[in-house]
Amino acid sequence: MLVKTKMTKESKGLLEWRKDFKRNWSLYLMFLPVLLFYILFCYKPMYGALIAFKNYTPKLGFMGSPWAGFENFRMFFDSPDFIRVFFNTIKISCASLLFSFPLPIILALLINEIRNKRFKKFVQTASYLPHFISLVVICGMIKTFVASDGFVGYFVNQLGGTSGSLLQQEDKFLPIYIISGIWQTIGWDSIIYLAALSGVDVEQYEAAEIDGAGRFRKMFSITLPSISNTIIILFILAVGKIMNVGYEKIILLYNPTIYNVSDVISSYTYRMGFETQNWGYSSAVGLFNSVINLVLLLMTNRISNKYAGMGLW
Amino acid sequence: MNNKIKKTFSDRCFNLINTLIMLAIAFIMIYPVYYVIIASISNAEKLVSFKGILFRPLAPTLLAYEQAFKNPMLLRSYANTIFVVVVGTMVSMIFTILGAYVLSRNNARLVKPAMIMVTITMFFSGGMIPFYFAVRDLGLDGSLWALIFPSAINTFNLIIMKTAFMAVPSSLEESANIDGAGHFTILLRIILPVSKSVLAVIALYYAVARWNAWFGAMLFLEERESYPLQLILREILIQNDMSNVSEGVASAELGFISVTIKYAIIVIATVPILCVYPFVQKYFTKGVLIGSVKG
Numbered sequence: 001m002l003v004k005t006k007m008t009k010e011s012k013g014l015l016e017w018r019k020d021f022k023r024n025w026s027l028y029l030m031f032l033p034v035l036l037f038y039i040l041f042c043y044k045p046m047y048g049a050l051i052a053f054k055n056y057t058p059k060l061g062f063m064g065s066p067w068a069g070f071e072n073f074r075m076f077f078d079s080p081d082f083i084r085v086f087f088n089t090i091k092i093s094c095a096s097l098l099f100s101f102p103l104p105i106i107l108a109l110l111i112n113e114i115r116n117k118r119f120k121k122f123v124q125t126a127s128y129l130p131h132f133i134s135l136v137v138i139c140g141m142i143k144t145f146v147a148s149d150g151f152v153g154y155f156v157n158q159l160g161g162t163s164g165s166l167l168q169q170e171d172k173f174l175p176i177y178i179i180s181g182i183w184q185t186i187g188w189d190s191i192i193y194l195a196a197l198s199g200v201d202v203e204q205y206e207a208a209e210i211d212g213a214g215r216f217r218k219m220f221s222i223t224l225p226s227i228s229n230t231i232i233i234l235f236i237l238a239v240g241k242i243m244n245v246g247y248e249k250i251i252l253l254y255n256p257t258i259y260n261v262s263d264v265i266s267s268y269t270y271r272m273g274f275e276t277q278n279w280g281y282s283s284a285v286g287l288f289n290s291v292i293n294l295v296l297l298l299m300t301n302r303i304s305n306k307y308a309g310m311g312l313w
Numbered sequence: 314m315n316n317k318i319k320k321t322f323s324d325r326c327f328n329l330i331n332t333l334i335m336l337a338i339a340f341i342m343i344y345p346v347y348y349v350i351i352a353s354i355s356n357a358e359k360l361v362s363f364k365g366i367l368f369r370p371l372a373p374t375l376l377a378y379e380q381a382f383k384n385p386m387l388l389r390s391y392a393n394t395i396f397v398v399v400v401g402t403m404v405s406m407i408f409t410i411l412g413a414y415v416l417s418r419n420n421a422r423l424v425k426p427a428m429i430m431v432t433i434t435m436f437f438s439g440g441m442i443p444f445y446f447a448v449r450d451l452g453l454d455g456s457l458w459a460l461i462f463p464s465a466i467n468t469f470n471l472i473i474m475k476t477a478f479m480a481v482p483s484s485l486e487e488s489a490n491i492d493g494a495g496h497f498t499i500l501l502r503i504i505l506p507v508s509k510s511v512l513a514v515i516a517l518y519y520a521v522a523r524w525n526a527w528f529g530a531m532l533f534l535e536e537r538e539s540y541p542l543q544l545i546l547r548e549i550l551i552q553n554d555m556s557n558v559s560e561g562v563a564s565a566e567l568g569f570i571s572v573t574i575k576y577a578i579i580v581i582a583t584v585p586i587l588c589v590y591p592f593v594q595k596y597f598t599k600g601v602l603i604g605s606v607k608g
Contacts, residue, residue, distance in 0.1 A: 017422065024421040026496045031427060034412035034466065038430060041463045044447045045439030051446070062446070107338070113331050125594060126339040129346060132590050134525040136543045137579050140550025141345060144575055149361050151348070187342065191601045215327045248528050252551055266441070273442045274532070286440030294437050 052284035058277075065280075072284035081268060089264040093242040095178050101238055104186050105231060108193035109219055124194075127187025139252035142180050143167065167253065170261045177253065177262075192234070196227040229310065236304050240297030243289060265289045346587075353377055353576035357569035377573035381581060386537065386545050393457065394542040398523045401461040405519040406512070408465045413474035414500045435468050445532055459533035460526060460541065467522070470515050473600070477511035478504055514600035517593055524586065546582055550575055 021028070048062070055068040076082055107127065114120040130138070146153040146166035153166050166172040204222050213221065247266035254262035263271075265285060273282035304310060348367060352360055356372035363371060381387065415421075416428055438444070444463070453459040485503050494502070505512065527543035534540060548554045 020422045024418075024423075024496075027415055027418055027421050028423060030411045030496060030500075031415040031423075033408055034415070035427070037408060037462075037466050038434060040451065041444070041447060041465075042434040042438065043430075045443035046437070047439070048443030048446050049439040051443060110331055110334060113327070114335060115328065119332070119335070123335045123339050125591070126342045128594060128597070129342050129590070131597075132521070132586050133346070133583055134527075134543055134546075134586075136525075136527050136546045136550065137583055140546060140575065140579060141349060143551060144572065145345070149572070151365075151367070154364055183341070183345075188601075191598050195602050214321075214323055251528075252547065269441055273445070279442055279446075283440060283442040286442055290438055290440055297436060 049283060049287050049290075051280055052287045054280050056280035056283075058279075068280065072281045073288065075281060076285050076288065081263075084260065085263050085265050085268045088261060089243055089245050089266075092174065092177060092245050092262075092264060095174060096181055096245075097238055097242065099178055100181055100185055100189070101235065103182055104189035105193055105227075107186055108190040108197060108227075109223060111190065111194060112197045112223065113215065113219070124187070127190065129187070130184045131188040135248055136252065138180065138184060139249060142176060142253065146172075146176060167255065168257050170258050173254070173258050173262045177249070181249075193227055193230060196230040197223060200226045232304060232308050232310060236297075236300045239300045240293070242296060243292045346583075349576050349579050349583075353573055353580045355573060357573040360573060361569050377570065377577035378581075380570065380574050381577040384549075386540070387542075387578070387581070389538065390540050390542045390545040393539055394524065397457055397460050397526075397541055398520050401464075401523045402516055402519045404461055405465050405467075405470075405523075406516055409467075409471050409474055409515060409519075410500070410505070410512075412466060412471050413478050414496070414504060416471070416475045417478035418496075431468055431471065448533060454533040455535055455539075457534075457539055457541075460523070460529050464522075464526070464529065467519070470518055474508075474511055474515055477508055481507055510596070510599065514596050517596055518600060521586075542582055546578065549578055 051062060051065075052072055053067060053069060054062075054065045055071070056062070056065045060066075111120060111123055111127075114123065133141075143165075144150050146156075148154070148157060148164050150165075156166055156172070157163055162169060166176060200223060205218055208218050208222060243265065245264045245266060247264065247270060250262060250264055250267045251270060254267065266289060269282050269286040269289065271282075272278045272285060351367060351370040354373045354375065354377070355367075355370045356374055357377070359371040360367075412431070416424060416431065418424055439447075448454060448459055448463050453462065481504055485507070486499055525543065527541065527547055530541050530544045531547075534544070
């Protein structure tokens with residue numbers, strides 16, 4: 001008896017699958033190129049990340065190279081580079097988060113206070129401008145501006161009594177990176193807050209006005225709380241990405257004289273892989289970074305769910 | 314009404330200070346770009362010796378542009394970039410539309426696992442080195458296709474588009490289903506025509522990403538002939554390789570003029586984007602809004 005019902009259940013399930021397939025086969029066919037993309041360029045590299053546990057030599061290939069266990073990871077943790085790139089990553093990320101995160105909120109609040117529509121539009125358009133300039137060009141501009149004869153480099157050298165390009169001076173790298181980063185992203189990042197602000201109920205402002213609230217009071221008591229959900233979500237995302245410093249900009253800006261302060265995990269991965277052909281080792285460094293990123297994202301999401309009552313999922 | 318009567322002194326102060334701050338911000342945003350433009354048409358020697366904030370070109374000349382265009386690689390790489398942008402954006406759109414349509418049909422049984430498969434890639438990746446090997450193993454390296462297929466889908470864009478497709482009223486589709494329309498017909502006849510704005514936004518995102526891309530090109534391309542514009546820009550602007558643009562300039566002059574040539578090249582590489590910028594700007598901001606609905 002029991003066996004029989006189980007059988008029918010199973011065949012029923014099979015039947016439903018068959019029905020589903022009959023109805024949706026063209027849908028699944030459509031997904032084929034997409035599936036192929038994800039397998040070839042996302043999942044295959046995930047499998048390929050196993051190279052981090054191998055002693056890879058190109059001659060033996062991926063399959064033929066001997067397993068090395070955690071040797072590559074141990075080598076990374078033991079090397080003097082580890083402390084340097086690890087702390088540089090944290091330092092650059094935290095500084096970015098500290099400045100690049102709150103400034104777009106402030107900009108959005110201020111833009112929101114502009115009464116003249118055309119002036120508002122002008123300021124917004126101007127602030128998005130850098131978003132449309134390619135990273136290579138931005139870094140090229142930074143490099144020429146901070147060179148010893150560039151208009152920024154000249155003034156800073158005069159004030160500080162230094163000489164040469166600012167990008168050759170260790171203490172200038174972080175400010176250059178952060179300030180140019182703010183310039184690039186502040187306008188674009190403010191859009192999302194401005195959108196949230198446009199949804200605020202006008203009646204609340206009117207009520208507050210009757211109670212005699214001034215502009216600042218209204219900004220802090222009505223405007224800011226109304227976008228707090230957006231701020232929290234974006235903050236989780238930003239913290240989740242903290243170990244994920246954009247290597248492209250670093251690679252474009254840094255040079256050996258300032259590796260000490262500018263080399264981060266991802267740029268180190270790149271150099272160890274493509275410049276010294278240390279494939280297994282550099283994959284281990286990259287995998288270490290990916291895992292930390294994942295853990296950080298899960299953690300911040302959990303914390304936010306617990307204390308703010310909301311998260312990404 | 315109430316507003317106008319109540320305009321107090323502090324209110325006016327606030328407006329004035331806010332306007333000043335906003336003007337300063339607009340200046341900071343625009344000035345570096347403006348500086349590059351006026352510097353590119355300035356006399357190189359005067360520019361280098363000028364100290365201060367520059368507001369108009371010094372002894373205007375187009376010499377830097379003449380030199381910049383002498384570089385054969387500049388135009389060649391421009392053509393490569395246009396190929397990658399046009400073909401790459403089309404490939405991306407086809408892949409993304411197909412994926413978004415399928416993922417938006419959640420009554421089919423395999424769609425949920427497919428969605429999970431897609432989402433995982435947003436949070437975890439194998440890393441730079443295994444990705445490089447995966448592309449190389451397919452034999453794509455050395456060709457411009459290496460800049461197109463491996464970055465065909467941006468998962469974030471895919472999800473934005475999927476959300477937009479899901480918002481299409483199902484009553485529209487049901488009417489087509491009765492007439493026996495298959496999935497391809499529903500997609501082409503019903504979903505795409507009503508989703509024009511999201512399609513425009515995503516196509517723009519892809520086009521700009523491809524225009525700006527240089528890292529993949531650096532990894533996968535060997536031949537300088539197939540370099541995209543950004544990689545040539547990197548050689549000139551970042552690595553300071555002026556060998557191609559300095560032909561016919563006395564070496565004593567080169568130190569000066571190399572600066573203005575750089576500015577001229579920045580202008581040449583950025584002007585197309587800045588020309589279309591005012592027209593596409595509103596689509597970009599729209600895209601951020603569509604994306605934020607999800608979050």
